[in-house]
Amino acid sequence: MKAITYRAYGGPDVLEYGDVPNPKLAPDTVLVRVKAASVNPVDWKIQAGYLDGVMDTVFPVIPGWDVAGVVEEAGVSVTEFAPGDEVIGYVREDFVSRGTFAEYVAAPIRTLARKPANLSFEEAAGIPLAGLxxxxxxxxxxxxxxxxxxxxxxxxxxxxxxxxxxxxxxxxxxxxxxxxxxxxxxxxxxxxxxxxxxxxxxxxxxxxxxxxxxxxxxxxxxxxxxxxxxxxxxxxxxxxxxxxxxxxxxxxVFVRPDAEDLEALTVLAERGQLRVDVAATFPLEQTADAQRLNQEGHTRGKVIVTIG
Missing domain, CATH: 3.40.50.720 (NAD(P)-binding Rossmann-like Domain)
Incomplete structure (x- = not known):
């Protein structure tokens, strides 16, 4: 699959676009075909090494924690989701390596909720980390x-x-x-x-x-x-x-993945009580440019990377 990776700490210039192996599907994960991922300040702060003292990093790293996409396959113990389901997720694990700036991500079900039906994938991708x-x-x-x-x-x-x-x-x-x-x-x-x-x-x-x-x-x-x-x-x-x-x-407060909280945000969005403004979108291969725009800190709304 195509993905963005980095092999050492640094700024946007360390990001590489290319082929990586498809993620393996653990029993309590689902394989999500990524449609959009949101850029957050924590992405480039982790990439710069700011969290090295508290989270293990396994290089090469695929950055990104926010995702909106479609379930491609469900792990053997998963009953909550099925292929074809549209989902959003704050896909944070306890180490840094397998992120969402890729064509596919294997997401633990504790990190996912259904995507708001009234939002585009680009809008929905802006909800998880910031909304939670x-x-x-x-x-x-x-x-x-x-x-x-x-x-x-x-x-x-x-x-x-x-x-x-x-x-x-x-x-x-x-x-x-x-x-x-x-x-x-x-x-x-x-x-x-x-x-x-x-x-x-x-x-x-x-x-x-x-x-x-x-x-x-x-x-x-x-x-x-x-x-x-x-x-x-x-x-x-x-x-x-x-x-x-x-x-x-x-x-x-340091945000944590929580499926029930994420579902509550989906409900608010579907009631018309929560909207996401998209400031700009970039294709996956231009993730470095998306990151640079986010670093400027002057955008109103979310910077989104689109895949597929």
Whole structure:
């Protein structure tokens, strides 16, 4: 099969396009014919070696954790999926080697859910990692529910835009920090936008004089440091970007594969409560260019690699 691989840590230039052996099918996996895969910052951070201290790497590596595709074959113990089923997945294992930027991926069933019927493969591929990050932070770490006011830092980004929609679906009011050029976009998602930078505390206080019930930090640094002072009594704080949140009494969130959570996101999408904006698409052989665009950090929406 055709795939993108790298044989040593580095930037986009280490990526190679070529033939690799087809993946083997373990009893509790399904072989997915990949239609689209999403580029996430974690892909090029792993590729640069940033997670070498916590995850074993087996070279050559096929990068990528997000996938949308069609089940080609099911393992002997699999009853959840059958050939022809359309699925999405956050295909993360406990080591780095077998990713989704390939024509096929052998995906453990714990990483998969059915694809939203109303989304294209390109749109659906943008849900798993970013959507699960937002969903698990909001529901597990922050316990967001109806009547809460939630502040999302970096609300117009890949995770942030999904977090806004998920929080709204949970019944919360959402305030989102973003640059001025993204304010109309956030309003379209159902958030009340505020601008980053000096005076942020005053701008949030003007919208929520009694404080917010929860803060979801997706950027770290100064925004995180300001966050405890924006909370109402009993307010909750979580970050997916900065471990310093632990010293501030909050929760640090690292997304995990979860089939039930992924199914919940599929349901939200099919109800029209969750949409994915696709910023750009690239064919598999141009994955390095897709990665470079993602590294720039200025895209609104997901960068997608299409296969087949």
């Amino acid at each position: 990050t937002a969903y698990q932070a909001l529901t597990r770490a922050l316990n967001v529910g109806s009547g809460d006011t939630v502040l999302v830092h970096a609300a117009a980004g890949g995770v942030g835009s999904l977090a806004v929609q998920i929080a709204r679906a949970l019944g919360a009011r959402v305030i989102g920090t973003a640059s001025e050029r993204n304010h109309d976009y956030l309003r379209g998602l159902g958030a009340e936008p505020v601008t980053y930078g000096e005076g942020l505390t005053d701008r949030v206080d003007a919208l929520a004089p009694q404080g917010v019930n929860a803060v979801l930090d997706l950027i770290g640094g100064e925004a995180l440091k300001l966050s405890p002072g924006l909370l109402a009594e009993g307010g909750r704080l979580a970050s997916v970007a900065d471990g310093a949140v632990l010293g501030l009494g909050g929760r640090y």
